[in-house]
Amino acid sequence: IESRRDTDLVNLMEDIHYADVADIIDELNEDEATYLIKLLESDKTSDVLTELDEDVRESILSNLSAKEIAEELDELDTDDAADIIGELPNEIIQEVISELEDREHAKDIVDLLRYDENSAGGLMAKELVKVRESWDVLKCVKEMRAQAENVTRVHSIYVVDDSDKLKGRLSLKDLLTTSTRTHISEIYIPKVDSVNVNEKPEEVAKIMSKYDLEAIPVVDEIGRLVGRITIDDIVDVIREEAEKDYQMAAGISQDVEADDSIWDLTRARLPWLFLGLVGGIGAAGIMGGFEEMIKQHAVLFFFTPLIAAMAGNVGVQSSAIVVQGLANNDLKGSVGNRLIKEMLLALLNGSILAAILLLFTWFWKGEFLTSLSICLSLIAVILVAGFIGTFIPLFLHKRGIDPAIATGPFITTSNDIFGILIYFSIAKVILGI
Amino acid sequence: IESRRDTDLVNLMEDIHYADVADIIDELNEDEATYLIKLLESDKTSDVLTELDEDVRESILSNLSAKEIAEELDELDTDDAADIIGELPNEIIQEVISELEDREHAKDIVDLLRYDENSAGGLMAKELVKVRESWDVLKCVKEMRAQAENVTRVHSIYVVDDSDKLKGRLSLKDLLTTSTRTHISEIYIPKVDSVNVNEKPEEVAKIMSKYDLEAIPVVDEIGRLVGRITIDDIVDVIREEAEKDYQMAAGISQDVEADDSIWDLTRARLPWLFLGLVGGIGAAGIMGGFEEMIKQHAVLFFFTPLIAAMAGNVGVQSSAIVVQGLANNDLKGSVGNRLIKEMLLALLNGSILAAILLLFTWFWKGEFLTSLSICLSLIAVILVAGFIGTFIPLFLHKRGIDPAIATGPFITTSNDIFGILIYFSIAKVILGI
Numbered sequence A, B: 001i002e003s004r005r006d007t008d009l010v011n012l013m014e015d016i017h018y019a020d021v022a023d024i025i026d027e028l029n030e031d032e033a034t035y036l037i038k039l040l041e042s043d044k045t046s047d048v049l050t051e052l053d054e055d056v057r058e059s060i061l062s063n064l065s066a067k068e069i070a071e072e073l074d075e076l077d078t079d080d081a082a083d084i085i086g087e088l089p090n091e092i093i094q095e096v097i098s099e100l101e102d103r104e105h106a107k108d109i110v111d112l113l114r115y116d117e118n119s120a121g122g123l124m125a126k127e128l129v130k131v132r133e134s135w136d137v138l139k140c141v142k143e144m145r146a147q148a149e150n151v152t153r154v155h156s157i158y159v160v161d162d163s164d165k166l167k168g169r170l171s172l173k174d175l176l177t178t179s180t181r182t183h184i185s186e187i188y189i190p191k192v193d194s195v196n197v198n199e200k201p202e203e204v205a206k207i208m209s210k211y212d213l214e215a216i217p218v219v220d221e222i223g224r225l226v227g228r229i230t231i232d233d234i235v236d237v238i239r240e241e242a243e244k245d246y247q248m249a250a251g252i253s254q255d256v257e258a259d260d261s262i263w264d265l266t267r268a269r270l271p272w273l274f275l276g277l278v279g280g281i282g283a284a285g286i287m288g289g290f291e292e293m294i295k296q297h298a299v300l301f302f303f304t305p306l307i308a309a310m311a312g313n314v315g316v317q318s319s320a321i322v323v324q325g326l327a328n329n330d331l332k333g334s335v336g337n338r339l340i341k342e343m344l345l346a347l348l349n350g351s352i353l354a355a356i357l358l359l360f361t362w363f364w365k366g367e368f369l370t371s372l373s374i375c376l377s378l379i380a381v382i383l384v385a386g387f388i389g390t391f392i393p394l395f396l397h398k399r400g401i402d403p404a405i406a407t408g409p410f411i412t413t414s415n416d417i418f419g420i421l422i423y424f425s426i427a428k429v430i431l432g433i
Helices: A006-014 A018-028 A031-037 A042-051 A054-061 A065-077 A078-087 A090-099 A104-114 A137-148 A172-177 A201-210 A232-248 A262-288 A291-296 A298-302 A305-325 A335-365 A367-397 A410-430 B005-012 B019-025 B030-040 B042-051 B052-062 B066-075 B078-086 B089-101 B101-111 B139-147 B172-177 B201-210 B231-249 B262-289 B291-296 B298-302 B304-327 B335-365 B368-398 B409-431
Strands: A129-132 A159-160 A166-170 A214-218 A225-230 B127-134 B157-162 B166-170 B215-219 B225-231
Touching: A006 A031, A006 B127, A006 B298, A018 A031, A018 A042, A018 A054, A018 A367, A018 B157, A031 A042, A031 A054, A031 B042, A042 A078, A042 B166, A065 A090, A065 A104, A065 B166, A078 A090, A078 A104, A090 A104, A090 B225, A129 A137, A129 A232, A137 A172, A137 A262, A159 A225, A159 B052, A159 B139, A159 B231, A166 A172, A201 A232, A201 B231, A232 A305, A232 B201, A232 B231, A232 B304, A262 B066, A262 B298, A262 B335, A291 A298, A291 B298, A298 A305, A298 A410, A298 B291, A305 A335, A305 A367, A305 A410, A305 B231, A305 B304, A305 B409, A335 A367, A335 B262, A367 A410, A410 B304, B005 B030, B005 B127, B005 B298, B019 B042, B019 B052, B019 B066, B030 B139, B042 B052, B042 B078, B052 B078, B066 B078, B066 B089, B078 B089, B078 B101, B101 B157, B127 B215, B139 B172, B157 B262, B166 B172, B166 B304, B201 B215, B201 B231, B225 B409, B231 B304, B262 B291, B262 B304, B291 B298, B291 B409, B298 B304, B298 B368, B298 B409, B304 B335, B304 B368, B304 B409, B335 B368, B368 B409
Parallel strands: A129 A159, B127 B157
Antiparallel strands: A159 A166, A214 A225, B157 B166, B215 B225
């Protein structure tokens, strides 16, 4: 198809949804992709651009002039346009903005660039329908018609006062069933959920999904309506948040994909492996301190991987449950109660596992005291791992740190070391060495 | 507040959003909760019921008569009503359905009960606005007005033919700007995304978030329009999916929360710990086979936890990236290429870590050959772990099994055993024992 049969290509692409065109372009090389983007009409390509992989988009845009980029951005909603501009090199941003034809649009985009990407302000779009409470129904309908042209989906009509403060929302039905001379202040609904521009995206996502909202207005520090966040952006936030937590738990620094370069993947993975290496060296150091025990009770050493693995597994389980509870806001009761519950759980699980292990080791080696020390250690290690796994994320959360970093290699490594230390200490006492 | 001051309570609850009322009720005991639900009006309580924790809802409903439950369900959308009925004991379902006042509503609910909960059919609601292509605009507007009364948010107007087959959708603007005698077949847009009733919820979520849809029509096997899925239900699907994968990776059988009973938590956690125990015993067995080496090279044993931990970490990293890539549909290229890439990555990471470890162990113990075998083993183990971590989820996916089970304890345990076996085998060869 890449033999430059332009008209065929255009016809073909016309029928395909822009998200699918984006998938196709992601697969092409840079020249082909740029060629295709230039070929298609800009109302389609602008949507395609928003759906592309970040690195593909970057390389395509670097082949376009500032004027060409500006033409694409003119077609986009302010939030998508601001996201794309935000990725451009600084010297080009100026140029692109000055090339934007619609000056109102340009102003909105510049406004949006000022907000932190990781806040409600960074998510919102300027497109919305708002009316003043002082207007009458007739004026309101006229203004709304003009505003609605720029808004893909209206969702809600927001009501503001003369200083742009958000007062409430308007039901379309009420608007259509009252006389044209009624003032908006008499018919609007004064209850409306809103979020502050500085709110974190995760919080916005929680609020919108709790109350099943499809759009939420964003207000600034003094209550002025500055934008609107729609559910499709929130779906992306929820996905990204889940991916971040998942990757953290797996020991991968956030934001890599299977198709990133080996170098990017190494940078994301190596630090965590290095942490594991340090932990392993620590464990070796501890075992070195118990070297004399080896000659008499070699069997003890055979079970260090088991003890370390159990400590790691229990720690990850406990912390995952706490991290998820914190994320969903459904952790109830005091920290003390939670720890007591986790300890009871650990005692129950630990005893069952220890009983199985005791029978097995006793049968295998016939040394009751050795078996007993392995099993008692197992219970102790599970208790400690459960405690650490529950306490650390709660502690980090209290300090305002994302508790998700406490899952994965971090908790596994520390539990490995504690586990081995506890194990050999208990064995030393019981076997009286 | 629970001193039965009825009117005060009703007034207080009136002002609170139903999702918040549900949060309050989740905290109360069974009697208080039932009392509060009976006190409030059923247009509010029905919404509250949908937001409650499953076990709280169950205990409240067990205190209500079939007639009372039916009254609540009459207020709800068909999808929520069907979800709640689906949780009731079989003998009560019959009774409740026969008590439903709105027979049309009852019929829709019964229809929905037939679909598997884990399919598009189980997610969809019957509430939607549909018009026939044979109608003219006048009839269409009249019918739409009647239908829209039962639909909270209209989103799209779907067009069907006389046998109810989905043909396309109608733009409200086109409808309002054409003469009343035009036939719908002349003005509708024949392109509309839809999903099959048997489609998996995860697939529906992917389609809706890819195309930024707020609602999608559901068709049966022969293309008839049977329902509609809205974005708020999909947000829940995405959340649940992410939680399931996260818990799998942490070694927790799906669907427990921090506030579940110790018994439920044990059932979710113990099987994975048992798997770890078996793995640990296996590792002990392997080490037992190399017992003679202990006397001469005790230092080798000190590094078993390190080798096991690195094998586990690398395996989890590799599998997490593959599982996530599969979930997001962005894994490109052949299995062979992916494995080669992972091997190169493992070789790079492994060599860096091994070099650090070599310097450390050589400096610590001064035995070059021992240090060398530890480090070569580390590289080999990382290679094997990366291979297993990449291959297993791809293999499971090909077989139609959820690859997420390959993350977490499963991969850690098998890598532990392989790692230790490789470690001692290499050491044996190098040290010539």
